[in-house]
Amino acid sequence: MASDPAWWTRSTVYQIYPRSFADSNGDGIGDLQGIVSRLDYLEALGVDVLWLSPIYASPQDDNGYDISDYQGIDPVFGTLDDFGELLASVHQRGMKLVMDLVVNHTSDEHPWFVESRSSRDNPKRDWYWWRPARPGTEAGSPGAEPTNWGSFFSGPTWTYDEPTDEYYMHLFSRKQPDLNWENPDVRAAVYEMMRWWLDRGVDGFRMDVANMLSKDVSLPDGLVRPGFEFGDGWPSFISGPRIHEFLAEMHAEVFAGLDRPFLTVGEMPGVTVDDAALFTDPARREVDMVFQFEHVGLDRGTSKWDAVRLDLTRLKRSFNRWQLGLADIGWNSLYWDNHDQPRAVSRFGDDGEHRVRSAKLLATVLYLQRGTPYVYQGDELGMTNTPFASIDEYRDIETLRHYRSALAAGADPRVVMAAIAVASRDNARTPMQWDTTPHAGFSTGEPWIGVNPNFVDVNAAAELADPSSVFQHYRRLIELRRTHAVVALGDYRPLLADDPVVFAFHRRLAPDELLVMANFSGEPANASIDDVEVWRDAELLISNDDGFTMIDDRFALRPWEAFVLRRTIP
Ligand code: NOJ
Numbered sequence: 001m002a003s004d005p006a007w008w009t010r011s012t013v014y015q016i017y018p019r020s021f022a023d024s025n026g027d028g029i030g031d032l033q034g035i036v037s038r039l040d041y042l043e044a045l046g047v048d049v050l051w052l053s054p055i056y057a058s059p060q061d062d063n064g065y066d067i068s069d070y071q072g073i074d075p076v077f078g079t080l081d082d083f084g085e086l087l088a089s090v091h092q093r094g095m096k097l098v099m100d101l102v103v104n105h106t107s108d109e110h111p112w113f114v115e116s117r118s119s120r121d122n123p124k125r126d127w128y129w130w131r132p133a134r135p136g137t138e139a140g141s142p143g144a145e146p147t148n149w150g151s152f153f154s155g156p157t158w159t160y161d162e163p164t165d166e167y168y169m170h171l172f173s174r175k176q177p178d179l180n181w182e183n184p185d186v187r188a189a190v191y192e193m194m195r196w197w198l199d200r201g202v203d204g205f206r207m208d209v210a211n212m213l214s215k216d217v218s219l220p221d222g223l224v225r226p227g228f229e230f231g232d233g234w235p236s237f238i239s240g241p242r243i244h245e246f247l248a249e250m251h252a253e254v255f256a257g258l259d260r261p262f263l264t265v266g267e268m269p270g271v272t273v274d275d276a277a278l279f280t281d282p283a284r285r286e287v288d289m290v291f292q293f294e295h296v297g298l299d300r301g302t303s304k305w306d307a308v309r310l311d312l313t314r315l316k317r318s319f320n321r322w323q324l325g326l327a328d329i330g331w332n333s334l335y336w337d338n339h340d341q342p343r344a345v346s347r348f349g350d351d352g353e354h355r356v357r358s359a360k361l362l363a364t365v366l367y368l369q370r371g372t373p374y375v376y377q378g379d380e381l382g383m384t385n386t387p388f389a390s391i392d393e394y395r396d397i398e399t400l401r402h403y404r405s406a407l408a409a410g411a412d413p414r415v416v417m418a419a420i421a422v423a424s425r426d427n428a429r430t431p432m433q434w435d436t437t438p439h440a441g442f443s444t445g446e447p448w449i450g451v452n453p454n455f456v457d458v459n460a461a462a463e464l465a466d467p468s469s470v471f472q473h474y475r476r477l478i479e480l481r482r483t484h485a486v487v488a489l490g491d492y493r494p495l496l497a498d499d500p501v502v503f504a505f506h507r508r509l510a511p512d513e514l515l516v517m518a519n520f521s522g523e524p525a526n527a528s529i530d531d532v533e534v535w536r537d538a539e540l541l542i543s544n545d546d547g548f549t550m551i552d553d554r555f556a557l558r559p560w561e562a563f564v565l566r567r568t569i570p
Helices: 032-037 039-045 080-092 111-118 184-200 243-255 273-280 312-325 355-367 397-408 413-423 460-465 470-483 485-489
Strands: 013-016 049-052 069-073 096-101 158-161 166-169 204-207 263-267 289-291 372-376 491-495 502-509 512-519 525-527 539-543 549-551 554-557 562-568
Touching: 032 039, 032 080, 039 460, 039 470, 069 080, 069 184, 080 096, 080 184, 096 263, 184 243, 243 263, 243 273, 273 289, 273 312, 312 491, 312 502, 355 470, 355 512, 355 562, 372 470, 397 413, 460 470, 470 485, 470 539, 485 502, 485 512, 502 525, 512 525, 512 554
Parallel strands: 013 049, 013 372, 049 096, 096 204, 204 263, 263 289
Antiparallel strands: 158 166, 491 502, 502 512, 512 562, 525 554, 539 562, 549 554
């Protein structure tokens, strides 16, 4: 760590999914003025940076991750003036605002793609990935796609475009064609757009699937695993051959001359610790931090729809590896949740009897690690997965396309629905639960997606008024990072690696040492550590219980108990 740590080492980022945060005009969809009206709440929580999921003009095929105008605000969210007002209010409060940058793909309605598809000799043809049918096949027939890759949203990654008799690539939906980053004009246009937003005053970017920008241009077929319809294209587009070059170039072209603090975080499915160390090495000037996905893959089997029991020792091993792997060079981002993941308390905690305790525990063990914490809207209330009654209540393209393709392949609808209930992204996309008024205070109109019926018990108004709420626990954790250098910067040392229920670690930065202990189970648990004696008179920094209990030479932990002790190193 450099002697002058970056500002974001002590900061907490709050992710807003604008569509579901707060609706000011009663159309059932959250908007920018809605966010403006809730800034007091975010200030009370104490977060430093807001990250907005996409608010740009979009056909909303993938809720805004399909952009048709990078410099325009979608009318459902408001106008550029609304945006200016939001940004000014955020800055007035001493907070920063980070935009979502979605440049692996555009919408198929973006003028670039409209031009590109218009003819084979259009100057923008090469801005996207166009390829003829596989040799020896008839274009448009099954199996004629240029590669055998499956898209993230079911079906092939290629769509045949009859007018020019070629296929275009889309790793996501057919309305999200992939930009060809090999073409320098594409990169220049993206950098120009980024500078335009920075000139307006935004404070950085969260970069959508940032490690997919570079692809293996030979586009080889992928391995077809048993039971799968499509080949695995990952080796061809995850951290591809030119990815470090592209991100370094972006940094040089966009950020190098910026004379104010900014933040860049690359979303990077499949990224390894070694690669993350390269991406986030400050000397290489690529990105400040990445979102890795290892810990949110441990309760999944062969696909995201295949839920398996979480083994806590694997979760700990994973966190430990990331913490130690980026200890000297690089930086971690810390998250349980975002708009693509089911709710953390339902997934890793207990959303029934122990909802409050386990929500606090999850926040404690994550946000006491070294890295920049990300809070996804509603996590600070302990919001849970939503019990959708039928497929008609789901809105997410990934979920709906999976349902259709699984049924078409002969799967049992009950099995498919059970998997969707656990893993659907819509679990995290239901409206923010503000209070007990109709629609949870999110909107005066009918929300675009159902409100979780538990809003009568789980809501911001109640939690602001309750000193023992999940919200207040989050607030204290966020504050600790600012007030205690050891929380922000201390070394991380794993403890009890093989314990099946207790997650424990030390943090150390002279003169302070911390002990973090958490019982990831609904049963009492015991924990013995080598230096147990030195903690007997330690200060209780934060806990989700009344205090902590030591019996002889061990800690006696109650169900879902978590605490943090601090002592001065002699
Ligand atoms: C990752 C985003 O977080 C997700 O919501 C989106 O569907 C894909 N990238 C495609 O943009």
